[in-house]
Structures are given as C-alpha cells and as structure tokens.
Amino acid sequence: MVVDLKKIKEQGVKAINIGIKDFYDSLKAQNVPVVHVMWKPPAGGKIEIFKRLKKLKFKKIEKSL
Amino acid sequence: MSVKKVVVKKNTFYDSSILMRAASEAKEKIEGVIEVAALMATDLNKKFLADVGLLIGEAVNATPSDLVIVAEAENEESANKAIEFVEKYLVKGVETVRKVEEVVETLEDALEKMPDANIVIISTPGEYAGWEALKALEKGLHVLLFSSNVELEEEIILKKYAAKKGLLLMGPDAGTAIINGVGLGFANVVNKGPIGLVAAAGTGIQEVTSIITREGLGTTWAIGTGSRDPTKDVGAITMIEGLKALANDDETKVIVIVSKPPEEEIAKKVVDVASQLGKPVVVNFLGASKELVNYIESKGLTPALTLEEAAYKAMAIVKGEKPPEKIVFTLKKDDVAKIVEKEVEKLAEQQKYVRGLYSGGTLASEAAYILKDYLKPLYANVKVKGVEWLEDPFKSISHSIVDMGAEEFVAGRLHPMIDPTLRKKRILEEARDPEVAVILLDIVLGYGSHEDPAGALIPEITQAKELAEREGRHLVFIASVTGTDKDPQNYSTQKSKLEKAGVIVMPTNAQAARLAALIASKDKWREVLDKMYS
Numbered sequence: 001m002v003v004d005l006k007k008i009k010e011q012g013v014k015a016i017n018i019g020i021k022d023f024y025d026s027l028k029a030q031n032v033p034v035v036h037v038m039w040k041p042p043a044g045g046k047i048e049i050f051k052r053l054k055k056l057k058f059k060k061i062e063k064s065l
Numbered sequence: 066m067s068v069k070k071v072v073v074k075k076n077t078f079y080d081s082s083i084l085m086r087a088a089s090e091a092k093e094k095i096e097g098v099i100e101v102a103a104l105m106a107t108d109l110n111k112k113f114l115a116d117v118g119l120l121i122g123e124a125v126n127a128t129p130s131d132l133v134i135v136a137e138a139e140n141e142e143s144a145n146k147a148i149e150f151v152e153k154y155l156v157k158g159v160e161t162v163r164k165v166e167e168v169v170e171t172l173e174d175a176l177e178k179m180p181d182a183n184i185v186i187i188s189t190p191g192e193y194a195g196w197e198a199l200k201a202l203e204k205g206l207h208v209l210l211f212s213s214n215v216e217l218e219e220e221i222i223l224k225k226y227a228a229k230k231g232l233l234l235m236g237p238d239a240g241t242a243i244i245n246g247v248g249l250g251f252a253n254v255v256n257k258g259p260i261g262l263v264a265a266a267g268t269g270i271q272e273v274t275s276i277i278t279r280e281g282l283g284t285t286w287a288i289g290t291g292s293r294d295p296t297k298d299v300g301a302i303t304m305i306e307g308l309k310a311l312a313n314d315d316e317t318k319v320i321v322i323v324s325k326p327p328e329e330e331i332a333k334k335v336v337d338v339a340s341q342l343g344k345p346v347v348v349n350f351l352g353a354s355k356e357l358v359n360y361i362e363s364k365g366l367t368p369a370l371t372l373e374e375a376a377y378k379a380m381a382i383v384k385g386e387k388p389p390e391k392i393v394f395t396l397k398k399d400d401v402a403k404i405v406e407k408e409v410e411k412l413a414e415q416q417k418y419v420r421g422l423y424s425g426g427t428l429a430s431e432a433a434y435i436l437k438d439y440l441k442p443l444y445a446n447v448k449v450k451g452v453e454w455l456e457d458p459f460k461s462i463s464h465s466i467v468d469m470g471a472e473e474f475v476a477g478r479l480h481p482m483i484d485p486t487l488r489k490k491r492i493l494e495e496a497r498d499p500e501v502a503v504i505l506l507d508i509v510l511g512y513g514s515h516e517d518p519a520g521a522l523i524p525e526i527t528q529a530k531e532l533a534e535r536e537g538r539h540l541v542f543i544a545s546v547t548g549t550d551k552d553p554q555n556y557s558t559q560k561s562k563l564e565k566a567g568v569i570v571m572p573t574n575a576q577a578a579r580l581a582a583l584i585a586s587k588d589k590w591r592e593v594l595d596k597m598y599s
Binding site: 013062 | 176
C-alpha cells in the first residue's frame with residue numbers, strides 16, 4: 001500500500017517523541033503538537049528477557065508478511 | 066598520577082543526550098578533571114570506556130540498564146566533584162523534563178494523551194529501538210527511527226511491515242526528515258515548495274533543502290531512508306516506497322534522490338522505479354561511476370554529481386528552464402580569480418595542504434569527491450572512489466578530509482554538530498602544521514545543532530591564524546554554512562560572524578571545496594580554474 005502523504009497533510013504532524021528530549025524541544029519550537037515519552041528500558045531492564053520477547057515478536061510479524 | 070572514580074547506578078536510565086551534556090559540562094567546569102564519562106553500560110559504551118582506560122571497578126559487570134559515571138582527575142577531590150556534578154545535573158535535568166506537561170512513560174500512555182498522533186520519533190539505544198518502532202507501526206503510526214545499531218534483520222522486517230501497512234519507516238540511522246513542512250531530528254527551517262526528496266544522507270538533505278530555500282524555492286517532503294536502506298540486504302525498500310509516495314503527492318513537482326552510489330543492482334532498481342513515476346527526477350548518487358550516470362540519463366532522469374548540482378538542477382526544472390550542465394561557482398569566474406590570487410600571494414613556500422574538518426558526513430563525502438580531481442594524494446575517513454583511506458582519522462596526512470561525526474569520534478561523545486570541542490582542538494592542531502595552507506569547514510545549522518556553531522569555532526580560528534602569522538605563514542579558512550535565515554541560528558548572522566573572523570564563506574559546500582582546491586594549487590591555480598570550467 002502506498003504511503004498516503006495527503007492524509008498527513010490533512011491531519012498535520014502530531015508527534016510522539018521517544019528518547020532524546022531535544023527532538024521534543026525542537027518540535028515544540030515549531031509549534032507542533034507533541035508528547036514526550038520519558039523512555040526506560042522495558043522488562044525491568046533485564047536485557048536477556050527483553051531480547052527473547054523481541055525475537056518472538058519479530059518472528060510473528062515476519063510470518064504475517 | 067591520576068585518580069579514577071566510578072559509580073554504577075543499577076536500573077537507572079537516562080538518554081544519551083543528557084548524559085553526554087552532563088559529562089561534557091563536568092569536564093569543562095571542574096578544575097583538575099582529565100576525563101568524565103556518563104553512559105548506559107551497553108556493550109558499545111563499555112568498549113568505549115575500555116578504549117579510554119575507564120572500564121574499571123563495578124563498571125566491568127554493569128548491564129545495559131545500569132548507569133555508569135566515571136571520572137579521571139589529577140586528584141581525588143576533583144574526581145569526586147566531577148561525579149557529584151554529573152549526579153546533580155541528571156537529577157535536575159529529569160525534574161525539568163517532568164515539569165513539562167506532555168511527558169509520559171510509554172507509547173501507550175502517549176497515545177492516550179494524543180489519540181490522533183500520526184508519527185513517532187525514536188532515539189532510544191539501538192537494541193530497543195526496533196521494538197518501539199514495531200509497536201508504533203502496529204498502532205498505525207509513521208516512524209522516524211533516529212537510533213543506529215538496530216539489527217539488520219529487524220530493519221528488513223520493519224520496512225516490509227511498514228510498506229504493507231502504507232506507513233513510512235524512515236531509518237534506522239535517519240537523522241533528518243521534513244514531514245509536511247515540519248523538520249524532524251536535525252533539520253533546517255525551510256520554505257514549503259515544489260521539490261520533494263528521498264535521501265539516504267542526513268546532511269545531504271540539509272544541504273539540498275537549504276540551498277533551495279536560500280534560492281527562494283522550497284521543499285514539500287524530505288524522506289530520510291537511513292544509510293543501510295539502499296543496500297542489497299534491505300533492497301532500498303524505504304527509498305522506493307518514498308518515491309511512490311512523492312509520485313502520488315500533487316504538490317511535489319520534481320523529485321530529488323540523494324545517496325552514496327548503491328551497489329549496481331540496487332542503483333538500477335531505484336532508477337527503474339524512479340523512471341516510472343511520471344515526474345521529473347534528479348538523481349545524485351554521490352561519486353557515481355560514468356556508467357551509472359549514463360544509465361540514469363538513458364532512463365530519462367537527470368543525473369547530478371554533487372548535492373549543489375542536485376539542488377540547482379531541480380530548481381531549473383521547476384522553473385521550466387534547461388538544467389545547468391554543471392555548477393562550478395555561482396560567483397563570477399573573475400571574482401573567484403581575485404579571491405584566489407589574493408590568498409595564494411600570501412602563502413608561505415611550504416604551505417600546500419588542504420585539511421577539511423567536517424561535522425556532516427555527506428558534506429565530507431561531497432568535498433572529498435570534488436577535491437580528488439585536483440589534489441593528490443587525498444586522504445579521507447569517508448569512502449569515496451579515488452580517495453585514499455585515512456587510517457588514523459585523528460591525524461591528518463597530505464590533503465585530508467575528516468568526517469568528525471564518524472563513529473570513532475562520537476563513541477561516548479556528542480556529535481560535532483552539537484558539541485564543537487573536538488573540532489576546536491583539531492583546528493589548532495592543523496594550524497601548527499607548517500605545510501597546511503587551507504582549513505575547510507562546514508557549519509551546519511538547524512534544529513538539533515549547536516546554538517551558535519560559527520561563534521563556537523571563532524576563538525580557535527582567530528588563535529590559529531595568529532599562531533600561523535607568528536611563524537610567518539598565512540592560514541586560509543574557507544567555510545560554507547548549511548542552513549537558512551529561518552533557522553534558529555540564522556544563516557546571515559552565522560555567515561557574517563565567520564567573515565568578520567577572516568573566514569571566506571562560500572555559497573555551498575561544493576564551492577568551498579573548489580575554492581580550497583584552487584588556493585592549494587598555488588601557482589597552478591589558473592590552470593585548475595580553467596580545468597574546472599572546461
């Protein structure tokens with residue numbers, strides 16, 4: 001399916017910023033509606049558990065393609 | 066004997082930007098401090114700490130969700146003070162963020178707050194970024210994936226999934242995009258207008274869109290694909306989806322593609338798709354072979370050899386004019402000759418080399434691509450055909466172009482577009498080399514960049530010139546400014562600051578590189594100038 005740029009144009013950019021806060025600040029300065037996610041590593045920071053979860057999820061999506 | 070101190074905070078996360086700022090300020094403000102690092106203990110960051118001899122004590126066994134603060138100082142008191150400074154800086158930083166109304170903890174919470182959100186910008190550490198991007202795509206959101214170090218397999222799945230859902234997946238490693246006139250990531254404030262871009266090159270987008278705005282036209286969209294997109298593995302999925310989207314956009318009259326030359330198979334695939342869009346397309350595969358250029362032409366598209374040429378050719382097509390064959394200088398040839406003559410006269414006998422100190426990777430590649438025809442041997446830490454590889458980018462040899470945003474410079478540090486510290490030092494180092502004639506610089510403006518990038522370098526530029534003069538040499542500084550008058554730093558103000566400091570400011574990076582080649586050609590400059598125009 002081709003990306004519908006017209007739809008974004010009609011809605012205007014409404015952004016969610018996950019990570020570095022500078023990007024939130026620059027959107028605010030451009031008067032763009034934006035919500036900032038003060039991100040933390042998921043799975044309580046346990047990287048091995050997270051990696052397993054991530055792998056499963058990506059496999060599932062890959063199968064659906 | 067220096068003292069090293071380390072503090073590890075278990076399960077404590079801060080983003081890299083605030084951590085690096087904290088470390089950078091501690092180093093600057095506290096006396097007796099040699100080095101400070103504040104990092105999440107990812108494998109990559111631990112390698113950086115090991116490289117600088119600071120992977121010590123508890124840091125050795127820290128995990129990616131742990132914060133490590135390390136300080137090396139001349140004495141214990143300074144080391145302790147540095148660590149305390151970083152801790153306080155981080156606490157204060159978080160308090161400031163929490164005061165902002167629109168702050169939440171997860172993507173789900175963000176969507177509750179803004180149910181009609183349509184795009185997500187992700188800049189988490191790479192190992193988590195793919196996961197966040199996948200969640201966003203599942204929820205029907207377009208994504209700008211700023212993070213690098215996302216696994217290749219994840220990138221491919223994300224891109225195929227996005228294409229299936231009709232969503233943009235820009236990146237990973239996409240620093241810039243312009244979406245409906247809004248700059249995301251590092252972006253300049255540009256005019257809206259009829260030219261759309263798809264690019265695998267961050268500062269490439271910035272240079273092209275800035276030139277277009279300064280010349281009075283504008284940009285509809287600039288879709289960043291990420292550097293790995295136009296490879297055989299990924300198959301240019303985002304580039305091709307981006308081209309199709311721009312083809313359907315009524316306001317985009319001309320499309321510009323910017324990338325390093327992809328492998329032949331992918332380059333031809335992109336060109337074939339572009340030739341079916343029913344719109345004029347300008348293709349800048351920086352450093353493309355003659356064969357590829359011919360292929361682009363044979364498909365009815367317009368090849369451009371530099372970023373500058375891509376901008377000018379696209380603008381000519383918009384205006385219904387014949388695209389210029391090539392751009393050499395936008396100033397008159399005689400005026401260029403006058404500048405060169407004046408500078409060459411002042412050079413001492415041993416001065417002959419150009420040293421390019423770049424903050425923008427694509428700008429460094431463009432400079433190397435231009436200089437290689439005139440200056441030999443030319444070394445660079447960016448891959449350009451016909452240019453020698455600069456083994457140690459911390460030490461220039463002969464003519465050198467250094468991308469100071471390359472991984473070896475930014476591991477554990479802020480990008481030189483944000484933090485000029487390393488470039489300031491390097492300017493002075495180059496100035497001490499009696500064989501250096503020209504120092505070539507890029508000044509990149511826009512959101513995300515340093516608040517006064519020209520002003521930040523001026524003390525060292527002045528010092529460098531004085532240093533050379535004391536030793537009977539004349540050091541030439543040439544720069545170009547990537548940006549517009551609408552940028553927070555203001556193009557005209559930045560340009561005039563540089564000029565007051567004796568820097569020759571050229572209209573584009575390509576022209577700055579050409580002028581550098583002319584001046585370093587010394588008594589042969591007239592021949593070189595004629596060659597450029599032939």
